[in-house]
Amino acid sequence: MRQILTSGLLWFSALGCGLLAGLYFAFSAFVMTALGRIDQAAGISAMNAINVDIVRSPFMPVFLGTTLSCAVLVVLGGLRWQEPGAIAMICGGGLYVVGMFVVTVVFNVPLNDQLAATDPVGTSATSVWARYLTDWTFWNHVRTIASLAATALFIVAIAGR
Template identity: 35%
Template sequence: MSLWFTLLSAASVLAYAAIGGVFLAFSDFIMRSFNLVRGQGGIEAMQVLNVEIMRSMFMVLFMGLALVSLVIAVYAFVAVDGLPSHLLMLAGVIYLVGVFAVTAFGNVPLNNQLAGIDPAASQTIAFWKQSYMTRWVSLNTVRTVACLLASGLTLGALVIR
């Protein structure tokens, strides 16, 4: 592996883990806390969070890792041999599918649906409790596991190279 690719891969280990840690916090206690807030407080908090996250360092890292994951997977296919190549390709694909695609086609549509409704409406609270929470947290848990797998696979490739 070239020096630049080794450094990129090492940085991605940390970035995958950092993003996975944020997702873990949401699946573990943040969403549960939002759900325990009386009335529409949790809904309003999530609506605000979904706007603010678009202007955050998290979003830069999240989007940047999609590009980095693609670079890692392609470069590993073209220029890395043996088991490290397979681990790096798998890590890149896992992030792109298990994190980026799940977000784009799962969590974001749910967030958009939540953004477009009145938090005080009784049907909104029912949607929040009966549909949004279960689906969003399940998808988020997939993203958590995918990030941690991508981190571990990339680290494994670096260790055995």
């Protein structure tokens, strides 16, 4: 039974991490650049709209479910660390939870909150938007790399089992 649960969690985590890596990659590769090229007020308004809609979308169950699944895999791997694929499972889960979830909570969400509190045409908007574009995108790169690396590690774990 534990083998079936672990296999299911590995597949779910690999797919979830891969899906989220693709989303974060899109933002890093072109969405943030495009938002930075349009009028500041329009860019801020668009990003604020994205931030409102994303928490009401299917993104949230995937985001939270993948994080929970990865955390469970760290525990399961730790309990059976000597089994084939366990180290990749632990590393993938830990990397994802820290490099994606913790980074999101500690860096991206506070930047989103600051942007939401900014008047898009106010005097402070220019500095807030410039900082947002660089800082948020940097941390999004971290999330992209962590999610993609976790996907690879889960594939290694699946192949090793």
